[in-house]
Amino acid sequence: MAALGAVATLLSAVSAATNNTINSQIRLAYAGDNGMYVSWNTFEQLSNPTVHYGLSPHALNKHAFSNLSVTYATSLTYNNHVKLTGLKPDTTYYYLPEHLLHEDATAYSFTTSRPAGDGTPYSIAVVVDLGTMGPQGLTTYAASTTSKNNILKPGEMNTIDSLTKVIDAFDFVWHPGDIAYADYWLKEEIQGFLPNTTVAEGYRVYESILNDFYDEMTPVTSYKPYMVGPGNHESNCDNGGTTDTANNITYTVDICIPGQTNFTGYINHFRMPSAESGGTGNFWYSFDHGMVHYITLDTETDLGHGFIGNDQVGGSEFDNSGPFNATLNAQTTWLEADLKSVDRSKTPWIIVAGHRPWYLSHANASGTICWSCKDVFEPLLIEYGVDLVLSGHSHVYERNAPLNNGVVDPNELDNPSAPWYITNGAAGHYDGLDALQYPLQNYSRFGLDTHNATYGWSKLTFHNCTHMTHEFVASGNGTVLDSATLYKRRKCSLKKRGSHRQQQHHHL
Structure with missing residues (x-):
């Protein structure tokens, strides 16, 4: 008190x-x-x-x-x-x-x-690594260390603008991690993007960035459900290892303020359906929507053997985080029970999202790819026939083939037995985009990175119980730069029901 x-x-x-x-x-x-x-x-x-x-x-x-x-x-x-x-x-x-x-x-x-078993086609929007837009985030200028390719052109739509413009084209927004990037406040100051302030007053900058982001998202999130998952930038602040390249100074002290550590802001700001699905807080949960069962995973803590440490993902941002469930294997035990309970006659599609990828063509794979996530989650996803796995963390877009322990499914997208993997962390924040590693991995099928300088989001469309399409939508002009359709051979007993949905002018 x-x-x-x-x-x-x-x-x-x-x-x-x-x-x-x-x-x-x-x-x-x-x-x-x-x-x-x-x-x-x-x-x-x-x-x-x-x-x-x-x-x-x-x-x-x-x-x-x-x-x-x-x-x-x-x-x-x-x-x-x-x-x-x-x-x-x-x-x-x-x-x-x-x-x-x-x-x-x-x-x-x-x-x-939509009730489970409803076979009416619909779409959803997926964003990962989406920060605030405008003077404190992605805008028409950038920090001195950011590629000029990655700034917005005057008048160019950003990802939040893009989502708002086509808001009636999707049922909800799924955002599995890295929300607002408020923990970058000191890094932004050191790089000359934001005016300097004292460490003691840093909380004002941090909270201001958070408020900016949630304000900007309100035209979308007040009208469409906003389903989130945890990322590393919700875990802890990213300022302890910030480097000032121009002055050859590395800040190694921990200056994280309350609210930045232990997912504090994230825990307070959201309520996800974990109680309804037997999950844990805003960290792992599931829900049905029409012909799809959605699962949000926590790639930041509780990977079966306690929380992630430096030896597992090559970073230090997790040292003050979790675990959030004292029971060993809590998340994987829940995941298996959840997958077992899915009624594929009503929700034939199972889509999983977690922040960190384990299949990616990345130049800094040792600090990006979550091998622990692969070890813990992949066997269950294969065993229970998960259709698609979405991730971000790396600020690139890469659509891969369906994979079983790194081996490309011979059927590719024509009735594969292995999960399909797509990473899209290109939604945009002030620091710009990352680079893919060339040549791309043998399982890669399409990629966009800093060289393309294109921010965008994913649109998933479920046509029926056998066909689902993934599209990469360029935020700047709404064009689709990549599209692929997954086919699963199965019999359906879904019904298209009379909808109570209606077009209306929503409050903005």
């Missing part, structure tokens, strides 16, 4: 300065088959966060509330979470949280998940 008192004092001091530049950061997340989490931020703690909702924007005749109004020592806001239950499937609802940070009281809207 003492910590909350200190936060309250801090909030009262900064709210006047930030109230004109922050919105309520409204975000949605599926909460089981018949529920939806509604989250938003306020400057003061709410005793009973409340959401009003209904089937008409003019009749919000139901309400739900909770006691979840949480924060941490250096946060400038409180995160409020309310779960709506008993909702009809595939139905548009209108809603309005109480105590928003702006005066506009127009109702927002969302559409609940």
Whole structure:
């Protein structure tokens, strides 16, 4: 309680300065088959966060509330979470949280998940390694160490712009790790991208970057569910090993502030359907949506033998992180049970996402590829016939062939028995894109990197129970630069149901 008192004092001091530049950061997340989490931020703690909702924007005749109004020592806001239950499937609802940070009281809207067994075609958007855009992130200028190829052209759309423009083209956004890149605040200052501040005041810069990102995402996340997973930039700050190349100085001291360590901001900001799927917090969970079973994995901690350490992934950002479940093999035990429980007659597709890849053509493979993830997850993904594995972490795009322990499936995309692997960490942040290693691995089928200087996101379209298409969408102009369709030979008993979905002008 003492910590909350200190936060309250801090909030009262900064709210006047930030109230004109922050919105309520409204975000949605599926909460089981018949529920939806509604989250938003306020400057003061709410005793009973409340959401009003209904089937008409003019009749919000139901309400739900909770006691979840949480924060941490250096946060400038409180995160409020309310779960709506008993909702009809595939139905548009209108809603309005109480105590928003702006005066506009127009109702927002969302559409609940499609029921398992619904064979109606649909698409989703996938982004990884997406940071804030604008003066504190990806923009028309860059740090001195960033390739000029990787800045935005004047008037060019960024990834958030691109998602907002085509928001009615996908059902939800999946973001498996590296959100906002607020932990880069000192690196951005050292490289001359942001003005210098003191370490003691660093939390203001960190929180400002977080708020910028969640504000920018609100036109999307207040309308479409935003399903997230943990990445290394949610784990801990990245400032302890920052190097000032121009002055030949390496900062090796740990200056991480509260909120940057142990996934603190990530834990407070989101509510994912782990309780509904037997998972753990915002770290690993699953959910059904139409003909697909989705699984979010945690590649940062709890890989069967405790949390990741320096000897496993070549980095030090995990030393203060996790594990988040005291039971050995907690995540893999859960994963196997979850995979066993999938009813392939209703959800024939199984799609898995985790932040770190284990198949990639990368020039710095020793610090990028997660061999522990491969050892722990791959046998289960093969055994239970997972169709597609998505990752990021490396800021490139690479579409690979279906692989079984590094061996290309002879059927390629024509009814393979092995999972298909795609890495797309090219959504964009201030530091630009990475380089693939040439020649590409023998399993690589298409790649984009810093030489192409193209930011983009993935669009997955499920046509029916046998065909699924992955597209790389260039954020700048919306063109599709890569497309491939996976075919699985199986019989289907799915039904296309009458939808309660309707086109409406959503609140922006």
